[in-house]
Amino acid sequence: MLLALGASPVEGFSAMFDGAFGSGSRIAATAVKATPLILVGAGITIAFRANVINIGGESQIIAGALLSTVVALSFPDLPTILLVPAVLLAGLVGGGILGAIPGALKAYASVNEILSTIMLNLVMVQFMNYLLRGPLIDPYEMEAGTRIPQTQRLSDNAMLPNLIDGTRLHLGVPVAILAAVGAYLLLWRTPTGFRLRAVGHSADAARASGMNVKRNITLALALSGSLAGIAGAILVFGSEGQRMVTDGSAAGFTGSAGFNGIVAALFGGLHPIWTIPSAMLFGALLTGATQLQRVLQVPAALAVALNGIIVIFVISSTPVRGWIQRSLSEAGLFNRRNDTETESPRHSRSEPGGLSDMPDPSEESGNV
Amino acid sequence: MSDFFTLSVLVATAASGIRLATPYLLASLGETVGQRSGVLNLGVDGVMLLSAFFSYWVVLKTGNLWLAVLVGVAVGLVMGLLYGFITVVLNATQGISGIGIYIFGLGLSDLLFRRQVGTPKPVRRLPDVDIPVLSDIPHLGPALFQRNLLTYLAFLLIPTTVFLLGRTTFGLNIRSVGENPSAADSLGVSVRRTRFVAILIANSMAGLAGAALVLQLGIFQPNLTQGMGFIAVALVYFGAWRPIGVMCGALLYGLVNATVLQWKALGIIPVNGSDLAAMAPAVLTILALVVLARRVSAPAALTRPFSRH
Numbered sequence: 001m002l003l004a005l006g007a008s009p010v011e012g013f014s015a016m017f018d019g020a021f022g023s024g025s026r027i028a029a030t031a032v033k034a035t036p037l038i039l040v041g042a043g044i045t046i047a048f049r050a051n052v053i054n055i056g057g058e059s060q061i062i063a064g065a066l067l068s069t070v071v072a073l074s075f076p077d078l079p080t081i082l083l084v085p086a087v088l089l090a091g092l093v094g095g096g097i098l099g100a101i102p103g104a105l106k107a108y109a110s111v112n113e114i115l116s117t118i119m120l121n122l123v124m125v126q127f128m129n130y131l132l133r134g135p136l137i138d139p140y141e142m143e144a145g146t147r148i149p150q151t152q153r154l155s156d157n158a159m160l161p162n163l164i165d166g167t168r169l170h171l172g173v174p175v176a177i178l179a180a181v182g183a184y185l186l187l188w189r190t191p192t193g194f195r196l197r198a199v200g201h202s203a204d205a206a207r208a209s210g211m212n213v214k215r216n217i218t219l220a221l222a223l224s225g226s227l228a229g230i231a232g233a234i235l236v237f238g239s240e241g242q243r244m245v246t247d248g249s250a251a252g253f254t255g256s257a258g259f260n261g262i263v264a265a266l267f268g269g270l271h272p273i274w275t276i277p278s279a280m281l282f283g284a285l286l287t288g289a290t291q292l293q294r295v296l297q298v299p300a301a302l303a304v305a306l307n308g309i310i311v312i313f314v315i316s317s318t319p320v321r322g323w324i325q326r327s328l329s330e331a332g333l334f335n336r337r338n339d340t341e342t343e344s345p346r347h348s349r350s351e352p353g354g355l356s357d358m359p360d361p362s363e364e365s366g367n368v
Numbered sequence: 369m370s371d372f373f374t375l376s377v378l379v380a381t382a383a384s385g386i387r388l389a390t391p392y393l394l395a396s397l398g399e400t401v402g403q404r405s406g407v408l409n410l411g412v413d414g415v416m417l418l419s420a421f422f423s424y425w426v427v428l429k430t431g432n433l434w435l436a437v438l439v440g441v442a443v444g445l446v447m448g449l450l451y452g453f454i455t456v457v458l459n460a461t462q463g464i465s466g467i468g469i470y471i472f473g474l475g476l477s478d479l480l481f482r483r484q485v486g487t488p489k490p491v492r493r494l495p496d497v498d499i500p501v502l503s504d505i506p507h508l509g510p511a512l513f514q515r516n517l518l519t520y521l522a523f524l525l526i527p528t529t530v531f532l533l534g535r536t537t538f539g540l541n542i543r544s545v546g547e548n549p550s551a552a553d554s555l556g557v558s559v560r561r562t563r564f565v566a567i568l569i570a571n572s573m574a575g576l577a578g579a580a581l582v583l584q585l586g587i588f589q590p591n592l593t594q595g596m597g598f599i600a601v602a603l604v605y606f607g608a609w610r611p612i613g614v615m616c617g618a619l620l621y622g623l624v625n626a627t628v629l630q631w632k633a634l635g636i637i638p639v640n641g642s643d644l645a646a647m648a649p650a651v652l653t654i655l656a657l658v659v660l661a662r663r664v665s666a667p668a669a670l671t672r673p674f675s676r677h
Contacts, residue, residue: 112661115657298483301476301478305479308476309472
């Protein structure tokens with residue numbers, strides 16, 4: 001692709017690598033870039049494990065960012081120790097609401113969640129533009145007449161503390177990693193997670209064993225959205241400008257993190273822990289692409305196109321892998337369990353181990 | 369408000385509504401064919417963006433509008449080959465691979481635009497063609513029969529799609545592989561071939577929609593569609609997988625958009641409310657989905673990959 005754009009691939013890759021990992025501060029920048037992807041990606045894994053597809057990361061990021069901004073504007077004088085948790089919590093709530101809406105619509109009104117989450121993305125972008133150009137705009141922008149859609153500089157107390165001087169590495173990075181670990185523990189170490197995965201594996205079986213499928217579908221999207229909402233708060237309070245700013249375009253504020261998070265989650269095999277290195281890789285791709293634009297004048301949109309190819313590739317490679325395994329096992333070269341041989345590729349996509357780690361049945365019936 | 373309810377303004381709004389409905393209609397009709405065969409293509413928006421860029425580029429370089437339309441369709445066809453290969457041959461998950469196509473189209477069209485064009489330059493637009501006699505009908509004529517050829521084509525494709533799906537063997541095959549692929553397979557219908565052809569039809573019409581969009585506007589910019597392709601997919605649900613229903617949905621969207629534009633121009637919507645007004649189409653879609661979701665049933669095998677077992 002670089003060749004087609006008239007740039008040397010060697011120079012291109014070295015520029016990208018240098019831009020992403022060239023120095024301590026660049027590695028920190030990559031980690032900061034990866035932070036929203038880790039959060040959105042971990043959220044996506046929760047939804048996908050419950051067999052709901054969350055394409056609404058963009059809307060959930062925006063909702064989290066808006067709600068946390070409002071909190072910071074309302075209580076600018078709270079000390080950091082209270083205000084930072086408050087804005088992160090506000091992000092979680094905002095994103096959670098925007099996740100719960102399509103979740104409830106799917107569970108109780110049979111509305112396809114892919115379509116509703118995409119529509120909510122379109123709605124929230126316009127809503128953000130409205131707020132940042134109207135009620136929330138920086139009063140100075142109005143006076144000066146420049147009307148850049150941004151809030152005033154937010155309280156210093158709300159900013160995520162920097163962890164290493166001289167870099168941009170802030171508290172958001174460990175928060176995101178903890179959230180991903182939390183998502184893993186939730187899915188595989190708690191009854192709630194067991195129910196979510198059970199619903200995702202077979203809604204009928206889950207219903208037959210007394211689980212509330214509708215509530216779990218709503219919960220899966222709400223949890224997924226709340227992680228994306230935290231990402232929104234981090235985007236605002238980890239920003240260099242200390243404010244929420246957009247340019248009026250669809251990805252003006254989010255930088256498409258809601259979509260890139262899906263890519264990171266898929267690339268990480270829909271496992272919250274693997275989402276962390278995978279998101280780092282895509283963070284590197286994004287910072288590298290910026291460097292590429294600077295050095296070789298290759299537009300940074302290259303990274304978006306590459307992400308698309310990766311999604312297509314990852315998706316098609318899973319069935320390919322399943323197909324190879326099946327033909328191998330049919331040829332007797334592979335000793336796999338019988339059930340996976342006869343299943344269609346759709347089913348064999350679920351992770352190995354799936355529901356085999358059944359906890360005590362009494363536990364599930366007690367909690368529904 | 370009273371400014372809006374004058375005859376000339378209403379006629380102008382209807383005219384622009386029909387014009388704005390054209391890309392929706394083309395993309396949704398194609399997607400209807402695809403979904404009736406059991407294949408959901410969420411990549412419509414990406415295909416539209418790519419074909420819009422290439423159409424724009426062709427007009428910019430050659431000034432030839434019809435070549436641009438052909439190129440738009442060809443881009444759709446190529447993307448159809450790709451999508452068909454992934455979903456039908458490799459049995460990939462349709463929802464996510466469609467999103468992949470979208471992201472790819474979004475990025476590549478942006479990349480090519482910045483690389484090849486840079487700053488948006490206006491190009492020739494599709495000329496309006498008067499239909500003799502009919503266009504002389506007072507008020508109605510200018511609104512309905514002074515449109516561009518792609519708009520006429522889009523409306524001609526409605527009965528064509530009805531005929532294709534309802535009255536031809538191929539249409540019967542499409543519907544049968546969309547409802548019950550195993551039964552169709554046992555009767556000797558090739559599920560894969562039928563779906564592949566349906567995907568090619570859907571994607572080339574998405575390509576045509578992208579060409580229509582850009583040639584009506586006369587300008588391209590990154591993310592030109594702003595989610596139109598996704599709304600086109602939702603319109604298929606809205607229209608209950610029937611071409612006539614899809615047409616009603618597309619016209620409704622065109623008219624809503626045109627009304628919002630007109631109200632903005634007339635000052636009925638205040639300047640700072642225009643962002644809120646821009647939420648209308650998507651909010652309308654969600655409401656429509658809520659109302660319709662339980663009443664209409666999708667093709668039974670929609671999004672289900674088929675393999676013999």
